[in-house]
Amino acid sequence: MxxxxxxxxxxxxxxxxxxxxxxxxxxxxxxxxxxxxxxxxxxxxxxxxxxxxxxRLLSIIPHAEYKSVYRQGIDDWKDEIALLKAHPRVTFVEPYVKVTGMLQKGNKMKAVDMTGLELSYAATGFLPEIVSTIEWQEFMGNTSGVILGKGLLENLSLNVGDKVQILLPQLTDDLSLRAPKSLTLEVVGSIELGGELSNHTGFMHMSLAAETQNITNGAQGIRLRFDEPFEAQSLTKEIGYGLQSEVYMSNWTISDGNLxxxxxxxxxxxxxxxxxxxxxxxxxxxxxxxxxxxxxxxxxxxxxxxxxxxxxxxxxxxxxxxxxxxxxxxxxxxxxxxxxxxxxxxxxxxxxxxxxxxxxxxxxxxxxxxxxxxxxxxxxxxxxxxxxxxxxxxxxxxxxxxxxxxxxxxx
Known part of the structure; x- marks a missing residue:
C-alpha cells in the first residue's frame, strides 16, 4: 500500500x-x-x-381534533377527556367550540376563526405561556373577552381594550342560512402565532361560544397534543376508534400540514x-x-x-x-x-x-x-x-x- x-x-x-x-x-x-x-x-x-x-407551530396548534357529528356537541365529554388523558402518548387534552365569523370594527371587516376554550383546561395549555399574566387574568375574569392574533389587530386597527363586533352565521333546522347573529366583545389580549395564523385566529370563552352555536352539551369537540407530533396521523386514528362518541377525526397534517x-x-x-x-x-x-x-x-x-x-x-x-x-x-x-x-x-x-x-x-x-x-x-x-x-x-x-x-x- x-x-x-x-x-x-x-x-x-x-x-x-x-x-x-x-x-x-x-x-x-x-x-x-x-x-x-x-x-x-x-x-x-x-x-x-x-x-x-x-x-413553534406544533406547540401551539392541536395535533388532533375530534368533532361531534351532532349539532348539540359531544355527550359526556368529561368522561371522554378522562379516557384520553390516560393514554401514554397524549400530553394535553381540552374541550373546544369552533366559531367562524366576521370581525367588524367601523367599516373594516375580517374573517376570523374563534376557538372557545374551557379555562379550567386551557390554564395548563400553551395560551397562558404566550400572553402576559395581566392579559390572561383579564381574559379569565371577562366572559365577553377575546384574545386575537396580532395580524387581526393590525388589519382592523384594534388595540387591547377596544370593543369589537363579531357577526356569526346562523343555520335553521333545515340547514338554510338566516340573518347573522351579532356579538360585541372586548379585546383583552393579543398573541403572535407567526405567519397566517396571526391573521385569522382568536380565542374566547367556551360557554359563550357554545351559546352562540346552540351547542347544548357544552363542548363541540375535543382536541389534544401528542408527545411526538409527526406521528399524529396514525395516533389520531388509533385513539379515535376507542372513543364512545361519534366524531369526525382530524389532525394537523390535514389542516396545517402543507408546510x-x-x-x-x-x-x-x-x-x-x-x-x-x-x-x-x-x-x-x-x-x-x-x-x-x-x-x-x-x-x-x-x-x-x-x-x-x-x-x-x-x-x-x-x-x-x-x-x-x-x-x-x-x-x-x-x-x-x-x-x-x-x-x-x-x-x-x-x-x-x-x-x-x-x-x-x-x-x-x-x-x-x-x-x-x-x-x-x-x-x-x-x-x-x-x-x-x-x-x-x-x-x-x-x-x-x-x-x-x-x-x-x-x-
Missing part, C-alpha cells in the same frame, strides 16, 4: 502533466466538494425548518439533484483518469516490465482518482458543517449588509433562516460522494492494467 500511495501521488502531482488533464482533475475535485457542501447545507436548512415547525409536506418534498428533491451533481463531478474523474492513462502508458509499461502486476496498476490509478474525491469530499463536508452551524448568523449579516430579508414573518411562521446540523446527513453525504468517486475510477484503472508493455516500449 505504501508503494501504491507513492506512485498514485507522483502520478497526480507530476508537474509535466498535461495542463488540460490538470484542469479536468481540479474541476472534478471542485465539483465533488461543491456538491457535498451544498447538500449538507440544504439538508441542515430543511432540518432547521422541521425543528422550528415542531418547536411539512413541502419540507419533505424539497428534501427529496435536494437529495436527488445534488447527488446527480456529485455524480457529474465524478464523470470528470473518469475523464481525467482516462487521459492520464493515455499519457502515462510508457510509465505503466516500464512498471510492468520490472514486475508490477495488473492488480498493482489498477490500485495505483484507483488511488489516484480516489484522491480527487477524498479531497473534494472532505473540503466540502468541512465547509458544509461550518456554514450549517453558523447559518443563522451568516444570513443575518447578509440581510443587514444588503438590506434584504430572506423570510418574512407575515408569510412564514419564522422570520429567520433556520439550520440544524444532523450528523447522519453528513455521514450519508460523505459515503455517497466517496462511493461514487471510487466507482468512477474502476474503468480507467482497468484500462491502465490492459496496457501492453511490449507494444508501448517498442515505439
Amino acid at each position: 505504501r508503494l501504491i500511495w507513492l506512485l498514485a501521488w507522483r502520478f497526480r502531482s507530476n508537474k509535466r502533466q498535461n495542463g488540460f488533464i490538470s484542469f479536468i482533475s481540479a474541476s472534478s475535485t471542485f465539483g465533488v466538494g461543491l456538491g457535498c457542501f451544498v447538500l449538507i447545507l440544504l439538508l441542515s436548512v430543511m432540518n432547521g425548518f422541521e425543528n422550528e415547525l415542531k418547536e 411539512y409536506q413541502d419540507i419533505q418534498l424539497v428534501r427529496a428533491v435536494v437529495y436527488i439533484a445534488l447527488t446527480l451533481v456529485i455524480a457529474v463531478a465524478c464523470f470528470n474523474i473518469v475523464s481525467s483518469l482516462v487521459m492520464a492513462v493515455n499519457e502515462k502508458q510508457s510509465e505503466i509499461a516500464m512498471l510492468k516490465s520490472i514486475g508490477a502486476d495488473n492488480g498493482l496498476i489498477i490500485l495505483v490509478f484507483m488511488m489516484q482518482g480516489t484522491l480527487n474525491g477524498v479531497i473534494g469530499t472532505l473540503c466540502g463536508a468541512v465547509l458544509g458543517v461550518i456554514f450549517s452551524l453558523y447559518l443563522a448568523d451568516i444570513s443575518l449579516f447578509i440581510e443587514n449588509l444588503f438590506g434584504v430579508q430572506f423570510l418574512s414573518g407575515d408569510v412564514y411562521f419564522i422570520d429567520f433562516l433556520p439550520s440544524k446540523l444532523e450528523w447522519h446527513d453528513v455521514y450519508l453525504t460523505v459515503f455517497i460522494a466517496m462511493g461514487l468517486s471510487i466507482l468512477a475510477t474502476i474503468y480507467p484503472a482497468v484500462k491502465a492494467a490492459k496496457v501492453n508493455p511490449a507494444k508501448v516500449l517498442g515505439h
Whole structure:
C-alpha cells in the first residue's frame, strides 16, 4: 500500500502533466466538494425548518381534533377527556367550540376563526405561556373577552381594550342560512402565532361560544397534543376508534400540514439533484483518469516490465482518482458543517449588509433562516460522494492494467 500511495501521488502531482488533464482533475475535485457542501447545507436548512415547525407551530396548534357529528356537541365529554388523558402518548387534552365569523370594527371587516376554550383546561395549555399574566387574568375574569392574533389587530386597527363586533352565521333546522347573529366583545389580549395564523385566529370563552352555536352539551369537540407530533396521523386514528362518541377525526397534517409536506418534498428533491451533481463531478474523474492513462502508458509499461502486476496498476490509478474525491469530499463536508452551524448568523449579516430579508414573518411562521446540523446527513453525504468517486475510477484503472508493455516500449 505504501508503494501504491507513492506512485498514485507522483502520478497526480507530476508537474509535466498535461495542463488540460490538470484542469479536468481540479474541476472534478471542485465539483465533488461543491456538491457535498451544498447538500449538507440544504439538508441542515430543511432540518432547521422541521425543528422550528415542531418547536413553534406544533406547540401551539392541536395535533388532533375530534368533532361531534351532532349539532348539540359531544355527550359526556368529561368522561371522554378522562379516557384520553390516560393514554401514554397524549400530553394535553381540552374541550373546544369552533366559531367562524366576521370581525367588524367601523367599516373594516375580517374573517376570523374563534376557538372557545374551557379555562379550567386551557390554564395548563400553551395560551397562558404566550400572553402576559395581566392579559390572561383579564381574559379569565371577562366572559365577553377575546384574545386575537396580532395580524387581526393590525388589519382592523384594534388595540387591547377596544370593543369589537363579531357577526356569526346562523343555520335553521333545515340547514338554510338566516340573518347573522351579532356579538360585541372586548379585546383583552393579543398573541403572535407567526405567519397566517396571526391573521385569522382568536380565542374566547367556551360557554359563550357554545351559546352562540346552540351547542347544548357544552363542548363541540375535543382536541389534544401528542408527545411526538409527526406521528399524529396514525395516533389520531388509533385513539379515535376507542372513543364512545361519534366524531369526525382530524389532525394537523390535514389542516396545517402543507408546510411539512413541502419540507419533505424539497428534501427529496435536494437529495436527488445534488447527488446527480456529485455524480457529474465524478464523470470528470473518469475523464481525467482516462487521459492520464493515455499519457502515462510508457510509465505503466516500464512498471510492468520490472514486475508490477495488473492488480498493482489498477490500485495505483484507483488511488489516484480516489484522491480527487477524498479531497473534494472532505473540503466540502468541512465547509458544509461550518456554514450549517453558523447559518443563522451568516444570513443575518447578509440581510443587514444588503438590506434584504430572506423570510418574512407575515408569510412564514419564522422570520429567520433556520439550520440544524444532523450528523447522519453528513455521514450519508460523505459515503455517497466517496462511493461514487471510487466507482468512477474502476474503468480507467482497468484500462491502465490492459496496457501492453511490449507494444508501448517498442515505439
